Amino acid sequence: MTVSISVKEKIFLKGQREVKVLEHVDVTIDQGEFVTIIGPSGCGKSTLLKIVAGIDSDYEGFVKIGNREVKGPGTKQGFVFQEHRLFPWLTVEENIAANLSLRNSEVRRQVHELIEIVRLSGFEKSYPRELSGGMSQRVAIARALLRDPEVLLLDEPFGALDAFTRKHLQDVLLDIWKERQTTMILVTHDIDESVYLANRVAIMSPRPGTVGKLIPIQLPYPRNRTNEAFQAARQQVLAEFEKTEEVHLLDGSGI
Ligand SMILES: Nc1ncnc2c1ncn2[C@@H]1O[C@H](COP(=O)(O)OP(=O)(O)OP(=O)(O)O)[C@@H](O)[C@H]1O
Ligand SMILES: [Mg+2]
Numbered sequence: 001m002t003v004s005i006s007v008k009e010k011i012f013l014k015g016q017r018e019v020k021v022l023e024h025v026d027v028t029i030d031q032g033e034f035v036t037i038i039g040p041s042g043c044g045k046s047t048l049l050k051i052v053a054g055i056d057s058d059y060e061g062f063v064k065i066g067n068r069e070v071k072g073p074g075t076k077q078g079f080v081f082q083e084h085r086l087f088p089w090l091t092v093e094e095n096i097a098a099n100l101s102l103r104n105s106e107v108r109r110q111v112h113e114l115i116e117i118v119r120l121s122g123f124e125k126s127y128p129r130e131l132s133g134g135m136s137q138r139v140a141i142a143r144a145l146l147r148d149p150e151v152l153l154l155d156e157p158f159g160a161l162d163a164f165t166r167k168h169l170q171d172v173l174l175d176i177w178k179e180r181q182t183t184m185i186l187v188t189h190d191i192d193e194s195v196y197l198a199n200r201v202a203i204m205s206p207r208p209g210t211v212g213k214l215i216p217i218q219l220p221y222p223r224n225r226t227n228e229a230f231q232a233a234r235q236q237v238l239a240e241f242e243k244t245e246e247v248h249l250l251d252g253s254g255i
Helices: 045-053 092-097 105-117 133-146 163-180 191-197 228-250
Strands: 003-014 017-029 034-038 060-065 077-080 151-155 183-187 200-205 210-216
Touching (some): 017 045, 017 210, 045 077, 045 183, 077 133, 092 105, 133 151, 133 163, 163 183, 200 228, 210 228
Parallel strands (some): 034 200
Antiparallel strands (some): 003 017, 200 210
């Protein structure tokens, strides 16, 4: 589904003071498109994703999925939070199934398939306290994938992973994207990752947070990180990203 984002303003209260965190974020993401968002820490990426997910509705503007306005969280939008949120009293497989019943054989089959995909075989019966940060993150990713949402929102989903697992899961995500044609919006700090995955890279700048440039990455999939065209795209994104960092540092807000 097409995602239309039009956030005029998002304000947080810091004590008595109003802080404008987002302003004029106008982006339309096509059905089946893969958009990555990069931007300096604190520029409002998670805030924006929560708005698109329907978790935060305290802002001015609107978000539409297809032609339906997002009024709250729903099954159309899947969300993988920056800080993984697992139920501590449920096992890995129960966390992935969440409100779906593992007694249903189809659910069970899919849960086990996903456990294999995210490389957690052998940990089906483990509890979150027995997992590392990266393992918990992979449980959260599997949980979101099980629901097969039309739009999948991922907030630094691979942040806590080692390089090897990160690359594996990037490819898993691309396979799922290709197969299901899910519309993907993924926040990352990793410029390489943003270029490897995206049809377009959105560059967010801070204070107030807004999407400045959307850089199309017109390279065929699967992409090769070592070839020249990839490096050129990476340079282009890096140059734009550095511009936002300069602004960030010049106004003293980066310190
Ligand atoms: N619940 C909240 N109450 C008050 N201020 C908030 C709240 N959540 C976020 N903020 C503020 O909004 C701004 C943007 O936060 P946000 O988490 O969206 O940034 P981010 O771009 O995701 O950063 P990071 O890359 O570090 O995850 C920050 O200045 C933060 O302090
Ligand atoms: Mg964030």
